[in-house]
Amino acid sequence: MMVLIKKTNIDFIAKRHIFFAISALLIGAGIISMAVKGLNLGLDFTGGTLLQLRFEKPVSTADVRAALSKGGLETTIQSFSDRNAYQIKVKGAQDKVNEISDQIMAAFTANLPGNTFTEERRDYVGPVVGRDLAKKALFAMVLSLFGIIVYVAFRFSNPVWGAAGVLAIFHDVAVTAGALSITNREIDLVIVAALLTIAGYSINDTIVIFDRMRDNIRMFPKMSLGKLVNTSVNETLSRTLITNLTVLAVVAILFVFGGEVINNFAFAMLVGSICGTYSTIAIATPLVYQWENKGK
Amino acid sequence: MNKLHWKIGTVLGLLILSFWLLYPSVEWYTKTADERSKTEAMRMRPKRILNLGLDLRGGTHLLLELDVEKLEKKEKLNDAMTRAIEIIRNRVDQYGVGETPISRQGERWISVDLPGISNTAEAENLIGKTALLEFRLVDTSNEAQAVLSKVDAMSEPPFDKKGVLLPEVAKLMPKNTILRKAAPGPEGERARYYVLFGDVPVTGAYLESARVETDQQFGTPSIGFTFNKEGGKLFENFTGANVNKFLAIVLDDVVHSAPVIKSRIGGGSGVIEGSFTMEEARNLAIILRAGALPAPVNIIEKRVVGPGLGEDSIKKGLSAAGIGFILVVAFMLVYYRAGGFVSDIALALNFVFLIAAMSYFGATLTLPGIAGMILSLAMAIDANVLILERMREELVLGKPVAMVIPVSFDKAWSAILDSNVTTWIAAIFLFQFGSGPVKGFAVTLTIGLLVGMFTSVFVTRVIYEFWLTSNPKELSI
Numbered sequence: 001m002m003v004l005i006k007k008t009n010i011d012f013i014a015k016r017h018i019f020f021a022i023s024a025l026l027i028g029a030g031i032i033s034m035a036v037k038g039l040n041l042g043l044d045f046t047g048g049t050l051l052q053l054r055f056e057k058p059v060s061t062a063d064v065r066a067a068l069s070k071g072g073l074e075t076t077i078q079s080f081s082d083r084n085a086y087q088i089k090v091k092g093a094q095d096k097v098n099e100i101s102d103q104i105m106a107a108f109t110a111n112l113p114g115n116t117f118t119e120e121r122r123d124y125v126g127p128v129v130g131r132d133l134a135k136k137a138l139f140a141m142v143l144s145l146f147g148i149i150v151y152v153a154f155r156f157s158n159p160v161w162g163a164a165g166v167l168a169i170f171h172d173v174a175v176t177a178g179a180l181s182i183t184n185r186e187i188d189l190v191i192v193a194a195l196l197t198i199a200g201y202s203i204n205d206t207i208v209i210f211d212r213m214r215d216n217i218r219m220f221p222k223m224s225l226g227k228l229v230n231t232s233v234n235e236t237l238s239r240t241l242i243t244n245l246t247v248l249a250v251v252a253i254l255f256v257f258g259g260e261v262i263n264n265f266a267f268a269m270l271v272g273s274i275c276g277t278y279s280t281i282a283i284a285t286p287l288v289y290q291w292e293n294k295g296k
Numbered sequence: 297m298n299k300l301h302w303k304i305g306t307v308l309g310l311l312i313l314s315f316w317l318l319y320p321s322v323e324w325y326t327k328t329a330d331e332r333s334k335t336e337a338m339r340m341r342p343k344r345i346l347n348l349g350l351d352l353r354g355g356t357h358l359l360l361e362l363d364v365e366k367l368e369k370k371e372k373l374n375d376a377m378t379r380a381i382e383i384i385r386n387r388v389d390q391y392g393v394g395e396t397p398i399s400r401q402g403e404r405w406i407s408v409d410l411p412g413i414s415n416t417a418e419a420e421n422l423i424g425k426t427a428l429l430e431f432r433l434v435d436t437s438n439e440a441q442a443v444l445s446k447v448d449a450m451s452e453p454p455f456d457k458k459g460v461l462l463p464e465v466a467k468l469m470p471k472n473t474i475l476r477k478a479a480p481g482p483e484g485e486r487a488r489y490y491v492l493f494g495d496v497p498v499t500g501a502y503l504e505s506a507r508v509e510t511d512q513q514f515g516t517p518s519i520g521f522t523f524n525k526e527g528g529k530l531f532e533n534f535t536g537a538n539v540n541k542f543l544a545i546v547l548d549d550v551v552h553s554a555p556v557i558k559s560r561i562g563g564g565s566g567v568i569e570g571s572f573t574m575e576e577a578r579n580l581a582i583i584l585r586a587g588a589l590p591a592p593v594n595i596i597e598k599r600v601v602g603p604g605l606g607e608d609s610i611k612k613g614l615s616a617a618g619i620g621f622i623l624v625v626a627f628m629l630v631y632y633r634a635g636g637f638v639s640d641i642a643l644a645l646n647f648v649f650l651i652a653a654m655s656y657f658g659a660t661l662t663l664p665g666i667a668g669m670i671l672s673l674a675m676a677i678d679a680n681v682l683i684l685e686r687m688r689e690e691l692v693l694g695k696p697v698a699m700v701i702p703v704s705f706d707k708a709w710s711a712i713l714d715s716n717v718t719t720w721i722a723a724i725f726l727f728q729f730g731s732g733p734v735k736g737f738a739v740t741l742t743i744g745l746l747v748g749m750f751t752s753v754f755v756t757r758v759i760y761e762f763w764l765t766s767n768p769k770e771l772s773i
Contacts, residue, residue: 002631052605097420097595119414120605126596129359132402133731140729144722151721155714189733193664196737197671200722204675204715208682211711239685243678246627250620250670257619259612261351261605262663269667 005238012233012281013226013289019282023171030178039181042188043123047130048091049100052121053108055084059115064088064108071107073100080260085120093127100124137192141199145169148203156210160291165206168284169199176272185264194265198272201247205240205280212236213285225292229285237281244277300765303758311645314652321345321655333412346655349662349736350601352610355411358423359597360384362404366591373404376590381406384593386586387422391579401731406593414602418579426548426592427583429500431534432492434542434554439470440491447475447489454489476544478551479570490551492544497534499588502527506584508577509567517577519568521584528564536560547580613666624677632684635773638759639680639752646676646751653743664733665740668723672744675716679752682708687773697771701760705753712753716745 012019043050061079064086068075078087090100101122108117125133145166152162173195180187212232216223223231251273255266320342324332335341350357367376377400384406388396397409410419446468447454454465454475461475469475470491478488502523509520523531535543535557544554545568552570572580625643628636650669654661686704695703720742727738 002633004631052602054604097598098417118602119600120602122598122600124595124598126359126361128361129597136729136731137734140726140734143729144725147721147725148718151718152714155717190664190667193667193733193737196722196726196734197667200671200719200741201674203718203722204678207715207718208678208711211714214710215707235689236685239678239681242631242685243674243681246624246677246681247674249623249627250617250674253620253623254613254616256616257612258616259609261609262613265663265667 003238005241008234008237009230010234010237011230013230013286016282016286016290019286023175023279023283027171027174027178030175030181033178033181037181037184039177040184040186042186042191043089043091043125043130044188045130045134046091047093047125047127048089049094049104049125050087050089050121050123051101051104051119052080052085052087053105053117054120055086055112056116057114058084059086059112061086063112067111068104068107070111071103073103073107075104087121094124095126097124097126133189137189141192141196145199152203152207152210156214161210161288164284164287164291165203165210167287168206168279169202171279171283172198172202172272172275175275176268179271180264180268183267185267188264190262190265191268194268194272197269198276201273202276202279205244205276206284208239209233209236209280209285213288225289229289233281233285240277240280244273247273248277300758300761303754304762307645307755307758310649314648317344317652317656318648321651344656344658346651347658347660348610349660349665350409350411350599351663352661353411354414354601354603354605354607355409356413356416356419356601357597357599358408358410358416358420358595359401360406360408360423360593361596362406362590363592363594364404368590371590377404377406380589380591380593383587383589384408384423387583388419390582390586391419391422405596412603414600416598416600418575420595420598422579422583424593424595425583426589427500427580427586428548428588429503429584430496430546431498431531432494432496432544432546433538434544435470435473435491435493436542437470439468440473443468443470443475443491444489448486453487476546476549476551479553490544490554492546492551498523498527498530500584501588502530503584503587504564506581508574508581517572517574518570519572519577519581519584521566521568523564525564528562531564531566532560532562609663613663617666617670628677628680633772635684635687635771638756639677639684641759642680642751642756643673643676645755646673646747649747649751650740650744653747654740657743659739659743660736661740662733662736664737668737668740669744671719672741672748675719675745676748676752678715679708679712679748680756682711683752683756684773687771691771691773697768698764700771701757701764705757709753712749716749720745 061077064077064079068077068088073090076089076091078089079085080087088104090104094100101124108115148169149159149162149166152165153159156162176195176198177187180191185191209232212235213228216228216232220228248270251266251269254262255270258266324342324345327335362377362380364373367373381398381400385396385398388398388408388410396411397407399407401407408423410416413419443465447465454462456462461469465475472494473491474494476490476492478490480487504522504524504527506519506521508517510517539557539559541557542554543557544551546552547568552568568580625640628639630636632639650672659665683704686708687700690700690704723738723741723745726734727742730738
């Protein structure tokens with residue numbers, strides 16, 4: 001039998017304050033970054049225009065920027081230099097669908113003469129749509145988290161467990177959002193999907209440990225909660241790490257080889273899955289302990 | 297036949313069914329792009345295949361908003377929306393693009409997907425035009441002339457940004473008349489205007505057909521139209537009563553021509569002349585045939601993905617996912633040996649079943665959808681790991697193999713069930729309230745979870761039970 005993780009006997013509960021401190025630090029850093037720099041919300045939520053053009057002849061980012069500012073446009077530019085393509089974004093409420101794209105293309109035609117370009121991608125999100133998308137995404141997330149609390153409370157006959165599981169989800173999503181803010185990566189609908197994946201995976205992981213706790217309560221009804229939590233986490237540690245390492249490997253490969261379109265997505269997943277593993281062991285179950293033992 | 301045979305039969309039956317369901321998709325995607333677009337143009341596209349979303353295959357997504365304020369009072373919103381969708385579908389169909397999903401979103405939004413089309417100016421025109429055709433008499437009175445000379449003397453257009461007539465012009469307008477712009481003439485020419493009477497005796501609603509006609513002499517295109525019986529009669533009476541007056545042909549509030557009515561026009565047909573290009577004339581004929589939208593629509597969202605970009609992201613994404621998959625499969629094999637082999641079989645089946653189910657539902661695969669698949673596959677792997685780890689625990693306790701297997705499955709079941717159901721609850725809410733990408737994520741996740749539970753619990757157990765019939769003494773995991 002090949003064994004990666006030998007039978008462990010780590011006292012996770014005793015270390016819970018360290019875990020809480022680490023998490024507070026991570027979330028705190030994220031919150032500070034979000035407060036100072038904010039979240040780089042994508043067009044999906046702010047509304048605006050995105051135009052990605054691929055130029056015939058090589059141009060530098062500086063050329064592109066100069067051409068656009070001559071055209072009187074305030075834009076963010078992202079270059080995909082391996083393909084000689086540039087992504088130009090103008091965020092904000094825009095009422096007319098093709099107005100800004102036409103202006104951008106006119107600026108290039110006028111200021112980069114002789115260099116033709118092809119359109120690779122164009123997004124226009126009207127102001128109403130942006131608000132609607134943000135509202136719907138948020139609504140769906142809040143409702144599903146609530147659904148999770150109710151189900152977990154019902155299955156484990158204890159609302160505290162459900163709440164702890166959801167707090168662990170919040171923890172993972174918050175750390176990931178913080179990481180996105182620190183690295184200045186953009187939050188669009190695909191990132192929302194990534195955050196949802198993280199939430200789903202985090203709760204899946206947590207529930208496996210809860211399940212073991214439920215088993216152990218039945219088998220050893222006299223065991224103290226601290227011991228119960230520790231035993232359960234240790235017993236499932238091998239499974240937790242193996243599952244998560246496989247997922248991590250897949251996500252890491254997506255991050256490195258997946259290409260530019262899913263790079264932000266893969267980054268969020270990478271941070272989220274590391275975080276999810278950690279929060280399962282270090283946040284969700286110790287929280288249950290902390291909560292149940294409060295006042296004692 | 298015992299119980300085990302039935303179980304094996306079920307799995308094999310499902311596998312055969314899956315291959316049968318997958319066949320159309322495989323056949324479709326092994327064709328060349330040319331063959332595919334030909335088949336699509338003939339509307340022979342198979343229904344039950346896995347579709348690629350616009351983010352993967354390239355194309356245009358438009359979200360339109362019906363301008364409800366301009367809706368006629370008596371028209372109900374729901375009816376107007378249904379009619380608008382019907383008309384847009386007609387136009388797009390006649391234009392000859394392949395499969396175009398058109399659906400209502402929320403209260404007054406219409407989503408139109410145009411796969412494979414990334415040059416959208418024409419399509420936008422086709423979809424966005426209200427195509428309200430009206431016939432009105434031109435007011436040639438002195439007051440009307442006064443309005444026109446006032447407008448001519450102004451340096452700006454007589455309408456403000458919202459399209460409302462400027463007050464200084466409005467006060468000059470004769471009773472029951474409106475001011476309308478003429479279709480642009482040759483370049484450089486000043487915009488011309490007409491003063492028209494408010495009554496609309498005949499509209500495009502009475503049209504039976506419209507087609508492109510070319511002038512014999514100059515070859516310039518125009519649009520010939522035919523009224524239905526009722527419209528023909530109305531038109532005949534109307535022209536008969538107004539001989540020698542000017543009849544303006546107004547399309548979407550623009551006067552295309554205003555010929556003199558020389559005599560009563562019977563037979564119920566006529567011609568719209570104007571300086572159209574061939575392309576414009578063709579599109580106009582299409583939208584006139586399809587009918588007028590109940591109110592104007594505005595494009596409030598537009599997403600265009602060029603074909604190259606989509607292919608690129610598929611290729612890179614797929615190869616990365618492939619490497620990941622192989623890595624996981626190899627790891628399971630090395631770490632859990634025979635147990636890992638069983639899990640790998642289950643994973644492969646999982647993949648086949650999942651794609652087959654998605655093909656059957658004609659689901660659309662998008663990037664977020666792939667994320668949903670990855671999550672569901674990860675959870676299937678997790679279920680396998682849970683069972684295998686339980687087996688190890690039970691083996692360490694020294695239990696016989698024949699007991700280890702059922703006990704491990706029973707003990708792992710509650711964790712697998714609960715984790716899947718929790719995620720499934722989330723997926724349902726996301727499906728119900730999410731939009732676009734979030735919805736795509738929820739769909740693949742939901743199907744993936746169901747398939748994953750089946751393969752990782754039922755299928756693997758069947759394999760183990762089959763293996764147990766040979767009375768093994770050792771379990772190599």
